[in-house]
Amino acid sequence: MPGQGLIKGLGVTMRNFVRATHTVQYPDRRVGLLAAAKHAGKNPVSFIASNPREGIKAMLFMASIPERVEQATRFRGNEFTWFETRCTGCASCAKYCPLGIIKIVTHPGGIDVQEGESYAIDVFDIDTGRCMFCGLCVEACPYDALHMGSQFERGNYERNNLVIDVDELRSNLKQPSSWYRPQFEERKYNPFKDEQIEDHHDAGRHEQPSDEDLKRRWVDERK
Amino acid sequence: MTVKTEPISINLGPQHPSTHGVFRFRVTFDGEEIIDVEPIFGYLHRGSEKLAEERTYQQVVTLTDRMDYVSSMLSNQAYMLAVEKLCGIEPSPRGVWLRMIAGELQRIASHLVAVGFLLQDLGSWGTPLTYVMRERESILSMFEMLCGARITNSYLRPGGVFMDAPDEFWPTLHSFLEELPHRIDELENYLTGNEIIFARTKGVAVLPPDVAVNASITGPMLRASGVDWDLRHRDPYDFYDQVEFERPLHTAGDNFARYWVRMEEMRECIKIIRQCAQKIEPGPVRPSHDEVPFLVRPPAGDAYGAIEGSKGELGFYLVSDGGISPYRCHVRAPSLINLTLLREMLIGTLMGDLFVSFGSIDLNMGEVDR
């Protein structure tokens, strides 16, 4: 019978018609009354009573609740997480950047008893307007000071605002991605769910050396 | 009565909804019939080969991502083969298995895109396209688990991959492999028996095997013409000699055969991934930094690494002068070489077949122009 394949095709599309949608509405989802009330943790009646404006919007399917897609922990985000205390100013990241968009200016910074002598950072500019987020800078960092961030909403009206400078790096959220950071994966650290990493020791790959060790290596032996 | 007609030539592209990027045809029509085609490309030229000459071997990986952006894992793989041959690096087995899995997943994704866009060119208003994109999204999510990026992966490193797969990757892969055959069946139900698709694709833009071989066409396009040529089988790289798979062949060499070969190859990819997932063993995924440092410094010489890409033989030819970056990097891009027979395929067909035949080649402008 001619037309059989055409009818079969209509069947396939109809099966997909009744299937749940695969796409999500970012950044917020338009929902009706029931879902909005459930999101607010109330029953529909008290939801309308407590906030009539939102209630009417919800009845017109125009209430919005935030929606995020689940991301992998290795997601190479648009921001960088930097632990200043871990950074020695070696500029490996600048050297290994394929595009040369990391600019570092340092001055000798005295003695840091944790890992040795370090340079203090004056300028640390990452031009994310040209960055392609390959993560090679993070892979090159020998002291686990620089990490890929997990956020990605950095849309901006001016190109200059896309440059992450050192102050922004200091104040950025300390929620690093686990890209090339096996220590986070071992701990099952999830940047999208867990807290920030406040202590710079937690971000390192190595055991923290004991104070005696450090004193012997970096103070006594140098005398 | 004879009607006096005149040929009319039209520029289609580079701004045209279905030129798969920025491609330009200068087509001469006699009525609806095509009497001459002049393909013009180069609108997406970014000088990747030249840029590679001033990057270190590690950094060039990011450039290969952007050549064929719908199968960047496979581009990475071809490049890494060339680097490993050049430096004489012995890759870690677990890394090789992982990149075979990633490469086959990427092949499925690329074939899905090829089928979807072929149907889009046939004018089915995006429905098959959204279906294949839906399946592709789950593959890209797995890539995100592996390497944190969906398209520009940069997952491979000389001697293996950059990090082991996370724990949640394996159950996801397993459930995906369970699900995918049903989805392909659904797609076949929808498309393969469809009379309109039969009528539109069968016997159109036929490519005879001898012509195809002489023009050094490779990949699914060659196998659709009936030539049994698959680098995974003929010249096994990585561990392809340890897995068993079939090579779907079709003899017609027309648009439908090219579509059919891609659909069948996806099923073979599933088989390969299953075998890889069984044979993979714990171990390091890349040689230590002492063996392969961050700055690879190969001896002077040259090497050619080629894989069976999703579109054909994808090869990287690297020349080293002993420095930290390649002296010359040449890419044998299958999209570009498969495009060379476009004129011969298209002459004599109708306007409606123009973009369908073009789409059935499955080319990617990022790779054509580099």
Next chain:
Amino acid sequence: MNERFLDNSLFRNIYCYMAGDSQGCVSHGYDSGFLPSGWEWVAFAITAFVIANLFIQGALGGVLALIWGERRILARFQNRVGPNRWGPLGSLTSVADAVKTMFKEDIVPDQADRFLFNLAPIVMVIPVLMVFAVIPIGIGTVVADINIGLLFVIAITSASGLAIAMAAWASANRIAIFSGLRAVALLVSYEIPMALSLLGVLMITGTLSMTGTIEAQHVPFIIVQPLGFLVFFLAALAEMSRTPFDLTEAESELAAGHLNDYSSMKFGVLFLAEWAATIAGAAIITTVFLSGWRGWEPIPSHIWFVAKLVGVLFLIIWIRATWPRLRIDQVLAIAWKGLFELTLINLVVTAILTAAMSDREADGSLFSAGELWIMAAVNWAVFFPSIWLIGKLLAAKPYDESKGDALPEYPVATEEASLEGVAD
């Protein structure tokens, strides 16, 4: 004077409020109006103005609703959500689009024939809106119940091909010219099966009037005339240039076809006319083959009509979401080699059946429900073999399904001639 609209309570109220003592109103129970006798034409003019406006505005509103509905439904077929930001469930999206279209710059290309370029949208939209005049959307709710309704519809829908050809020629764009030529080719080919498929209906009803056609449908003609419905439906798809016959603006080939050089409200009007044509086509199908406003009480007739109309539109959208487009030679081949023969088969069978049961029924119609059911049975018995036969005739040559059995001898490298020899 056409007084059938007095059946409709709204129009009756407007008319009889002013001219209550006229003949038609008295029979409906009105006794007086404020216009003196002899001034009924004023009442009629005002009523006609109201009716015409209601229908045109209804059609335009229907277009906005259809664009929104099509985008939502198409999205669901494609596993997406569709427009959802503007208004409840995105229903104001097409309003926003219309506003945006109005504010765009109106560009006329230098090389264009300005007169034809400006005329084409008007030629496109007026006939489409005129079609709505003869479609009864409920009991008595019709602008003009002319006695040649079907003929009027067939005649006036042909103008769309002319308008597309005008638009294509005037914009002096080579891609658009393809679109225009295709539109004319489609028009010439599909008018014939379209008109012939209605002849079968005509034999059964014995009238060209739309209202008469509905009143004769004791059984919906989709059951009585399956071949006629199939042919008419496909021909209507081609006339509306909907998938799988959307050659005039085949997006992946011609970008937007004849719309390429239009912008702003001229584009808007052309676009609107196309969508209105879809509604008009679906309305004609509803009227002629789905028994229009007929249905079961107590659901009002208007709701029956709209429900059937929405069903037909859903089918059209469903087909658009599923099937690829045909090529121009195949489209024309289907018209001349497939649909034309099917209509002839249908005509012969229907003619024999009408001749066999030619006694007039008590209620004035030609055939009673029982006779229609007999006809339906015979027609369905003819339906499947004829479709099978035409499909055989139309089908391409049997395709060589050998997948690897008969490989050519050419393959350069075989197992024996391995790569090692080549490398040396």
